[in-house]
């Protein structure tokens with residue numbers, strides 16, 4: 001089981017083996033220069049990314065300012081809203097340790113087969129009414145059954161005719177042929193998270209591999225679809241694993257990058273894993289932005305739980321959130337999200353298809 005994250009973190013200098021300095025970053029809070037260099041084309045090294053995660057808390061506002069410099073360059077003050085439907089819940093044969101829907105989970109969640117097309121269509125209407133630009137259709141399981149894929153492709157065609165929504169499908173592992181079917185019906189983007197580093201992956205799942213996940217991402221890209229892929233922070237991994245994941249996602253040039261902070265759901269193998277604090281979560285978001293300057297960085301599951309009262313600050317790095325509930329856990333009321341965005345002086349936009 002993953003270890004405890006609450007151990008003391010090494011200092012910035014220790015992180016890169018350079019006393020008082022990381023690469024050519026002065027250890028005096030001057031992170032904004034790094035943001036400017038990213039805008040000029042600099043790609044962060046692993047040591048620089050690690051240094052962000054291990055920066056002292058007093059550097060936090062400077063780090064967020066650096067991330068905001070990059071975020072505002074590419075996205076202004078716009079916040080992209082996503083709305084999610086869990087179109088099939090539970091009964092998955094995989095054993096992902098963080099997931100309440102896995103075969104090893106005893107979590108008290110709703111379990112149901114794939115809902116009918118009208119229900120998925122109704123979800124799209126709600127997404128549009130809430131000002132979402134992207135409608136995310138999620139189906140639990142290792143991979144989609146033929147009948148599930150058929151239902152999905154038909155309803156996506158209907159949705160595309162009715163609403164100006166971008167469609168993101170999250171269906172598990174995909175073959176190139178299945179990815180091509182999704183492209184053909186009008187799906188814009190596929191979500192398939194790498195979740196953590198390759199090194200850490202066997203600790204969170206034994207029924208499929210990191211390479212299986214990468215193969216799906218290759219299939220998605222090969223079909224001409226956008227990639228939504230991110231991770232879950234707080235599963236007991238090391239800082240270096242978070243960095244590995246985020247650098248890997250940069251190599252894959254993912255269009256959207258959801259950052260989840262583990263919700264240790266009772267009944268899952270990771271139920272006892274705690275160790276995140278809001279300042280660390282914000283450093284993760286700043287690092288993700290600086291490593292992936294042009295990606296739609298989304299604060300996903302665990303936003304309310306782990307960022308707490310610092311939640312609005314996350315939007316200085318990220319430019320996207322879910323509005324509404326997550327897969328099996330509740331989000332805050334949409335009105336609270338709209339108010340948070342307005343209070344920041346930001347603008348919720350429906351940048352759909």
Ligand code: SF4
Nearest residue numbers: 092096099102140141
């Ligand atoms: S494959 Fe998906 S639904 Fe199944 S256990 Fe893993 S994360 Fe959960």
